[in-house]
Amino acid sequence: MSSPPTAPPEAAAPESEGRPPRQSAARRVLAFLRNTWRGLTSMRTALILLFLLALAALPGALLPQRSLNQQLVDQYFTDYPTLAPILDKGGFFDVFATPWFAAIYLLLMISLIGCLVPRNLDFARAMRSDPVATPRNLARLPHHATATLDEAPDAVLARVRTLLGGNRFRAWQRAERDEPGGARTVSAEKGRLREAGNLVFHLSLVGLLVGLALGKLFGYEGQVIVLSGGSQFCNSSILGYDSFRAGLRVDGTELAPFCVRVDDFAADYLPNGQPDSYRAQIGYQTAEDVEAGDTTRWSSYDLRVNHPLRVDGARVYLLGHGYAPRFTVTWPDGQQRTGQIQWRPVDMTTMLSEGATKFERPGVTDPAQRQNSQLAVTGLFAPTSSGGQIITSVYPDLRNPQVAVDVLRGDLGLDDGRGQSIFSVDQAQVDSGALTRVARANLLPGESLTLDDGTQVRFDDVTPWVSLQVSHDPGQETVLIFAILLLAGLGVSLAVKRRRFWVRVVPAGDGRTEVRLGGLARTDQAGYGEEFDRLRAAVLGAANESHPPPEPSDPIHRPESSGTPETGEPTGPTDRGDT
Structure with missing residues (x-):
């Protein structure tokens, strides 16, 4: 049995004929x-x-x-x-x-x-290169002129060199070239620093980002409240702060151990109660003083708002202030405890404050009795009280201080292992009945109240406290330097104008010279037309101007260059998304 006839080999064209070869997966990924x-x-x-x-x-x-x-x-x-x-x-x-x-x-x-x-x-390559060669047809440029002068070409070129030098076209911004037919051209350019300013601006932006990144990585910021009258704070660990925010590479174990002591605080207010100025007289010890163990050497500083203390690479700011009432509790057996802690302002205009000062009875070892004998003095403090039954403050300064207190007794919840606010008691303890109110009164400094078991609670006086912020930012100087460079680069890029000026000198015979001028601004800016007119008048003088002949009859051919025939602009791919 014979097999069916098959087509000749040349009749079976491959399926891929006429199709582009398929790229490999690696080439597609690379592309x-x-x-x-x-x-x-x-x-x-x-x-x-x-x-x-x-x-x-x-x-x-x-x-x-x-x-x-x-x-x-x-x-x-x-x-x-x-x-x-x-x-x-x-x-x-x-x-x-x-x-x-x-x-x-x-x-x-x-x-x-x-x-x-x-x-x-x-x-960098452009700065080392010569100005662009003179275009073949200068008449196509936005600014151009032509005239025939009764001077030799060398005399015209000498005047052009002197003129360009007087108009701040530097020597490295000018170039002379010979062309066929005995023609000479002069190419001049200025304003290259415009691009330099643009690059400095963008590089400074990168530097700013780097400086901010350094601050986020290696900086830290903490807030702490310190009582006036000699209380101290040391930057030895994060435990000394009320709140602390560390950088990504900061664990709080290598802080500069400087110390700050708040000796006095004063505030000035306007008649309407608006604060006018805050001042804190402080003393400080550098890390070197602390490590040397010299506890007597303190440097003084007048700390004010927006005038921070700079010490050991950190800045200490004065953020605000408040008041800390001081209470003394005397139990029936004669034992006393004095407590003073900051109360939180609830009205920044009048500095009306709220808080809770907590006490534990000394000498009590039985856990049940200890929990039932704890005291908390809570309420409101008015630096200048209105004097009524309901405490309100009418001025933020200490003119008539008064407190309205509730004395709570029972279990404050201090031993249950949970953290609680220093400005209030645990409301859950009050709701469960573990903490009950046993007295309420309005007290002036020196006044006291007596509880049902004979315990006395006296309001002694009040001390101002200040809120300090310690900031360490290793990128601060970097940000400052690059911010200045950014503004300088922006100013240069906006102020400098980049423009080009070309001169073609063609011998016309009988000692005469045909001079062709052209000008081009790299950007649309006002002012170059006037500058070109001044250059044209200086070169051509009072000679009659005429337009050059059309391009086909122009016998002058520019030498080969990498630019376009009309403007001398570089050819080739230049679009990288630049604006």
């Missing part, structure tokens, strides 16, 4: 990565990311942040119970620590560095 990198490192992408960074920072300015004020965040949850949880899931109450904000930040860094490095290399 994708290359295109992605080009898009990421374009200036257009950098500007978009910069806009996104500013947009992403808006919630940090409009919404309360946990790192700054947890109480405002809690109040926001109370005011907006539906919206607040949704915002919290997106990290809008801690914007600057969210992964999406960090992603924008890092992408901006990569984009800026990736697009600035090639631009710096191009700028």
Whole structure:
């Protein structure tokens, strides 16, 4: 049995004929990565990311942040119970620590560095290169002129050199070239520093980001309340702070151990109660003094708002102040305990404050008896009381101090292992009946009240306290330097005008010279037309001007160059997204 006939080999064309060869998977991946990198490192992408960074920072300015004020965040949850949880899931109450904000930040860094490095290399090459050769047809330029002078070419060229030197066209910004037919050209350019200012601006932006990153990594910030009258605070560990926010690379074990002592505090107020100035007389010891063990050597400093103390790479700010009433409890057996702790202002205009001063009866070892004998003096403090039955404050200064106190007795919950606020008692203890009110009174300094078991509670006096903030930012100097450079670069890029000026001198015979001029501004700026007119008048004088012949009849051919025939601009791919 014979097999069916088959087509000749040339009749069976391969299926892939006429199709481009398929790239390998590795080449496709490399092409994708290359295109992605080009898009990421374009200036257009950098500007978009910069806009996104500013947009992403808006919630940090409009919404309360946990790192700054947890109480405002809690109040926001109370005011907006539906919206607040949704915002919290997106990290809008801690914007600057969210992964999406960090992603924008890092992408901006990569984009800026990736697009600035090639631009710096191009700028370095451009600074070493000669000005662009004279275009073949100067009549196509926005500014041009032509005239025939009764002078020799050398005399015209000498005047052009002198003129350009007087108009700040530096020697390295000028170049002379010979052309066929005996023609000579002069190319001049100035304003290259404009690009330098632009690069300095963008590089300074990168430096700013680096400085901010250094502060986030190795900086820290802590707040502490210190009583006036000689109380001290030492920067030895994070345990001495009331609140502490450490950088990502700070664990609190290597803080500079300087100390601050608050000797006195004074505040000036306007008649309406608005604060005019805060001043704290402090003494401080540097880390070197502390490590040397010299406890008698204290340096004095007048600490004021916006005038921080700078010591050992840290800054100590005066944030605010308040009052700390002092109470003395005398038990029936004659034992006494004095307690003084800061009370929290609830009205910043009048400094009406609330708080809780807690006591434990000394000498009690039985756990049950100890829990039942604890005392808390809570209530309101008015630095200038109105004098009525209901305590209110009418002025923030200490003119008529008075407290309205509730004395609570029972179990304060100090031994259950849970932390509690120093400004209030545990409300759960009050609701359960473990803590009950046994007395209420309004007291002036020196007055006291007696409880049912004979215990006396006396209001002694009041001491101001100050709120201090210690900030350590190793990137502060870096940010300052690059901020100055950023403004300087921006000023240069806006003030410097980049323009070009060309002269072509063609011998016309009989000792005469045809002079052709052309000018071009790299950017649309006012003023170059007037400058070109001055240069034209200085070169051509009162000679009659005429337009050059059309391009086909122009016998002068420019030498080969890498620019376009009309303007001498560089050819080739130049789009990296630059603006």
